[in-house]
Amino acid sequence: xxxxxxxxxxxxxxxxxxxxxxxxxxxxxxxxxxxxxxxxxxxxxxxxxxxxxxxxxxxxxxxxxxxxxxxxxxxxxxxxxxxxxxxxxxxxxxxxxxxxxxxxxxxxxxxxxxxxxxxxxxxxxxxxxxxxxxxxxxxxxxxxxxxxxxxxxxxxxxxxxxxxxxxxxxxxxxxxxxxxxxxxxxxxxxxxxxxxxxxxxxxxxxxxxxxxxxxxxxxxxxxxxxxxxxxxxxxxxxxxxxxxxxxxxxxxxxxxxxxxxxxxxxxxxxxxxxxxxxxxxxxxxxxxxxxxxxxxxxxxxxxxxxxxxxxxxxxxxxxxxxxxxxxxxxxxxxxxxxxxxxxxxxxxxxxxxxxxxxxxxxxxxxxxxxxxxxxxxxxxxxxxxxxxxxxxxxxxxxxxxxxxxxxxxxxxxxxxxxxxxxxxxxxxxxxxxxxxxxxxxxxxxxxxxxxxxxxxxxxxxxxxxxxxxxxxxxxxxxxxxxxxxxxxxxxxxxxxxxxxxxxxxxxxxxxxxxxxxxxxxxxxxxxxxx
Numbered sequence: 001x002x003x004x005x006x007x008x009x010x011x012x013x014x015x016x017x018x019x020x021x022x023x024x025x026x027x028x029x030x031x032x033x034x035x036x037x038x039x040x041x042x043x044x045x046x047x048x049x050x051x052x053x054x055x056x057x058x059x060x061x062x063x064x065x066x067x068x069x070x071x072x073x074x075x076x077x078x079x080x081x082x083x084x085x086x087x088x089x090x091x092x093x094x095x096x097x098x099x100x101x102x103x104x105x106x107x108x109x110x111x112x113x114x115x116x117x118x119x120x121x122x123x124x125x126x127x128x129x130x131x132x133x134x135x136x137x138x139x140x141x142x143x144x145x146x147x148x149x150x151x152x153x154x155x156x157x158x159x160x161x162x163x164x165x166x167x168x169x170x171x172x173x174x175x176x177x178x179x180x181x182x183x184x185x186x187x188x189x190x191x192x193x194x195x196x197x198x199x200x201x202x203x204x205x206x207x208x209x210x211x212x213x214x215x216x217x218x219x220x221x222x223x224x225x226x227x228x229x230x231x232x233x234x235x236x237x238x239x240x241x242x243x244x245x246x247x248x249x250x251x252x253x254x255x256x257x258x259x260x261x262x263x264x265x266x267x268x269x270x271x272x273x274x275x276x277x278x279x280x281x282x283x284x285x286x287x288x289x290x291x292x293x294x295x296x297x298x299x300x301x302x303x304x305x306x307x308x309x310x311x312x313x314x315x316x317x318x319x320x321x322x323x324x325x326x327x328x329x330x331x332x333x334x335x336x337x338x339x340x341x342x343x344x345x346x347x348x349x350x351x352x353x354x355x356x357x358x359x360x361x362x363x364x365x366x367x368x369x370x371x372x373x374x375x376x377x378x379x380x381x382x383x384x385x386x387x388x389x390x391x392x393x394x395x396x397x398x399x400x401x402x403x404x405x406x407x408x409x410x411x412x413x414x415x416x417x418x419x420x421x422x423x424x425x426x427x428x429x430x431x432x433x434x435x436x437x438x439x440x441x442x443x444x445x446x447x448x449x450x451x452x453x454x455x456x457x458x459x460x461x462x463x464x465x466x467x468x469x470x471x472x473x474x475x476x477x478x479x480x481x482x483x484x485x486x487x488x489x490x491x492x493x494x495x496x497x498x499x500x501x502x503x504x505x506x507x508x509x510x511x512x513x514x515x516x517x518x519x520x521x522x523x524x525x526x527x528x529x530x
Contacts, residue, residue, distance in 0.1 A: 023352075024318045030202065031228045032314055032341055034262055036151050036185035036306070038226050040206045041068045041081050041158075041177070041258060043089045045144040049108055051137045062108070064088070064141075069205035069226075069259030070148065070177065071187045071268060075304025077179040078297070079148060079158070080290050081258030082273055084166035086158075086175050089146035105139045113137065148179050152339040153224050156181055162293040167239055173273050174290045175258075176297045183335050185306040187260055189294075190267025192286035195246060199233045203250045203272055205259025224340070227256075234281075246270045246284040265511060306335050308502040310342075315485075315509055317345055322352035324506065331503070430479045431530040436515070438524030439466055451478025454518070454526070455489070469493045469522035477510070477528070484510045484528065493519030 024032070043066040050059050068085030072078065083090075091097050117133060118125055125133075146158045156179035165171025204226050231250025239245050250261065252272045261270040261284050270284030294301065313328035329346035333339065430447040445452055445463055455461040457472040465474070471491040478485060487507045488495040494504040496517040510516075510528040518524040 023320065023348075024314070027230075029314055029318060030262075030266065031204070032345075033311060034187060034202070034260075034266060035204055035226050035228070035341065036310065036336070036339060037072045037187040038151070038204045038206075038259060039070045039072060039079060040149040040224065041070045041079075041085050042066070042147045042149065043086060043144050044147070045088065046142045047104055047108070048140050049113070049137065050139075051113060051133065064104075067206065067255050068257045069255065069272070071258075071260040072184050073186055073189055073268075073294070073301045074299055075182060075184045075186055075302070075306065077156070077181040077184060078161075078294075078299045079177040079179065080260075080271065080294070081175050081177060082166070082271060082285070083164045083171055083173045083175045084168075084273075085258040086146055086160055086163070086177070087166060089144040090160055090163050090175075091144065100144075101139055101141060104141060105137065108139065109134065109137065146177070148177065149224060150181075150184070150336075151224060151226070151341070152336055154181075154338075161297045161299075164293065167243075167245075167274060170241065172243055172289055172292075173285055174271070174293045176290075176293050176299070178297075178299075183304055183306060185310065185336060186301075186303050187262075188265075188267045188303070189287055189291065189301050190263055190265065190269045192244075192246065192269045192288045195233055195236065195263070195269050195286070197233050197235060200264055201231055201233055201248055201250050201269070202262045203229050203231070203248075203252055203256065203259060204262070205252070205256040205272060207253040207255040237283075243289065244286050245273075246286055248282055248284060250282060252282045303498070305502060306332065308497055308499075308505070308508070309335070312503065312505055312508050313342075313345070315507060317349050317352075319507070320352075321507075322349045325349040326353050328503075430484055431512075431528060433463070433477055434527050434529065435463075436525050436527045438518075438522070440524075447477055447479070447484060449479055451476050453489075455491075465518065465524050467518070467522055467524055469519035470524060474518055475516070477516075477526075484530065486510055486516055486528075491519070493522060496520065 043064075045064055047062045047064055048059065049062065050057070052058060066085065066088055068081060070079045070081035070085070073080055088100060091100065113133060114125060114130065117129065121129070146160070147155050148158045149155045158177040158179050160175055161178050162174070162176040164174045167173045206223075207227050229251040231248050233246060234249050235247040237245050237247055246261075246269070248261065248270075252259075256272040257274070259272045260268040261272060263269050268287050270286055271290060272282065273285045274283050309328060309332055313325050313332060316322075316328060317325035326346060326349040329342050329349055332342045333346065336342065430449065433445045433447055433452060435441055435443045435445075440463070452463055453461040453473060453476050454463040454465065454470075455472050455474040456465060456467070456470050458464045460473045471489065471493070473489040474491040475489055475495045476487040478487065485507055486495060486497070486505065488505055496502050496519075497505055497508055497510075498515050500517050500520045510530075512528070512530040514528045516526040516528065518526070
């Protein structure tokens with residue numbers, strides 16, 4: 001029977017552990033969350049060059065392509081990038097077109113025509129030769145096409161809403177673009193005034209050095225796979241005009257320009273802009289500088305439906321709730337068709353779901369509190385049975401010794417999502433929950449390691465809300481794996497993060513400042529502070 005008891009415990013642990021096992025690395029989850037909002041920006045145009053070699057007129061057509069990165073900050077298609085990335089497309093008047101043709105003329109002369117004439121003549125060009133060539137050359141170009149490519153390879157023509165010249169030309173090197181699209185993934189904009197030296201930073205973009213356009217060894221499909229690099233803030237400096245710039249050792253190259261630099265909270269604090277060509281010394285435009293142009297465009301940042309759904313799907317898949325995650329990934333593909341990361345994880349979740357046993361599937365479909373409590377109760381019973389049988393097997397030497405024997409505490413499930421990590425200090429802070437709207441507005445609750453249960457029932461809940469739209473045990477705010485999550489308790493009216501128009505959550509990680517809505521029509525709103 002003792003052996004049977006161990007089997008019961010082992011079976012319960014095996015049943016619960018697949019739902020708790022992490023399927024994604026921590027850094028991988030962060031990159032997956034942020035990457036869909038990063039875009040590839042491309043400017044292309046055709047250049048016709050007419051010149052004469054000896055008595056023979058010559059004509060060549062050249063294709064110019066400039067690439068960079070950008071990031072979506074509104075789901076209706078507003079994008080931030082560098083001014084120098086889209087400079088060739090900033091042709092709002094004849095003067096700008098003439099300036100482009102003049103620049104191209106010098107580039108083509110120095111890089112193509114003059115060397116070709118020297119090879120033709122077999123000698124270095126004289127001053128007279130050069131003057132004759134310059135007078136005889138004629139250059140014209142088509143109107144540049146500005147396009148934005150999303151992570152799912154969908155492309156859109158873009159318009160420049162706001163523009164600043166590159167830093168080398170005295171500008172702030174920021175541009176705001178607009179594409180005709182909706183329900184797009186976005187990034188969150190932070191506050192660059194809060195940046196500190198040696199803070200970690202993650203840069204996502206489309207560097208030319210890792211593009212098939214420059215590397216024949218890479219497939220064309222790799223064009224739309226962003227590159228993720230990490231580093232730290234090296235210094236906070238100002239340019240020669242007194243404008244702030246952020247220095248970092250994060251690796252960036254040509255093509256990263258215009259791409260976002262994220263802090264640890266997942267907020268964009270800078271825009272990759274330039275570097276001296278020496279590894280480890282790169283610079284970023286602070287996001288607060290870019291916000292000047294965002295305000296001028298009259299398009300304040302906000303997030304859409306994709307982001308909370310994507311975060312929830314990643315959390316569910318990572319924690320082993322494969323059937324739930326599969327359905328969420330399918331919903332996301334209806335918002336952003338053919339997104340490669342969503343498609344890949346949908347296939348993985350589908351495979352994982354097929355491998356799940358009946359017990360695992362039942363536990364996944366049930367609410368977290370139900371199966372967590374059920375598993376713990378079963379372990380308590382199994383522990384009591386084992387201890388009692390052990391006491392029977394060992395004959396006490398005296399009545400007093402037998403009387404001193406006590407049943408020990410029930411064993412804990414090591415990976416249960418409701419059990420704090422072992423060895424944790426009782427004084428660890430998990431943040432606070434403030435009721436910012438509703439019957440208890442203004443009240444502040446400290447989050448203990450066992451979490452806060454929220455609902456109408458005072459026997460079950462720590463935070464009691466006497467509101468009809470709140471269920472008896474509506475939600476649970478609880479620390480899980482070094483973060484705080486909100487778990488819906490199968491409530492009637494649902495739990496929502498940051499907006500009642502976002503998808504209903506079953507379990508979602510919380511970030512500092514997140515607002516938790518108790519039902520779509522309810523008046524109670526709670527804010528999490530870490």
